Amino acid sequence: MSNAIIFRARTPASIAAVAAVLICAPVQGFAQTAPTAPRPVQASARPKPAPQAPLAQAGVQPATQGAAIGKASGSDDIVARVGDANVSADEIRGYVAALGPREQGALAQDPALLSQAVRMMLANRLVLQEVVAKKWDQQPNVAAQLDRIRENAxxxxxxxxxxxxxANYPSDDELQKVYDANRTALLMPRQFQLSQIFVASPKDADKATEDNAKKAVDDIARKLKTPGADFAALANENDAKNGGDLGWVAEPQIRPEIRTQVMGLAKNAVSEPIRLDDGWHILKLVDTKASYTRTLPEVREQLVQQMRVERAKMLRQAYLGELIKRNPPVLNEIALSKVLSEQPRTTR
Structure with a gap:
């Protein structure tokens, strides 16, 4: 059954467009008061680290005397193992806790994703064992890259x-102000619950194929007009699933050719066959939901998350600005311009 052909393609958009296509997304671009920058920590001379293996500097502990990389500390609850590589329950809990709300929600809906993540962790542990055994991380160029990675992290x-x-940001008053300022972007369009019977017949099909498809469509349309006709049963006879149920579809996401027919239907009424590029579509209007503005409780979580993200960005910019103001950088532009010109050219 062809579903996509009757819907418009969805593209990334701002909250106004996203709300219009029934995708829950945070409001972007809030007007917020610039925050007071946190007082920067006074810079101090960087202490010279004690000699250690490069992998340890990057937070990776090398295996010693056959000990497994990633062995659980303070816990014998090993949930996965391959070779000498272990993954403990504590590590899994830490992995899940470090995920964002969206990723945690995905794991809750599909526990198989956690199994995939653990398998990837085990694969990484095996690679790390190879790295340590070959002392690959101690090569000067690799050690330098690890230092940069650690510094950036x-x-x-x-x-x-x-x-x-x-922790208490945003307050209820701040949240209400942002909600009021974005009410128009939170208008949900009218929605239609649709079912469909589809008969394939591409526009470039030969005449015999088109004639057979048209004959099948006419036969279905005739059966649908008989008293007590079962739309779902006829849809299933034509290779549909769940009686051709398409679920709830937002008005802007329906192609104009379909929309004009659907909007003229009464509840539980069936459209005339509609010819599109892929074939013939017969739609049943199961139910309709009127457009409405999403309430604050409905969007509260998304608004809070986005407002905190926006405030964090502003705090970061303010902090960096104050730090640079206290410690102005000095660049030798002439020397800097020569750096790339003096780099040896690589031959291919």
């Missing part, structure tokens, strides 16, 4: 902490 983690909005 530390900076990012610290900035996330320094730009974390207060």
């Amino acid at each position: 530390l900076v990012e983690l610290y900035l996330q902490t320094a730009s974390q909005p207060p």
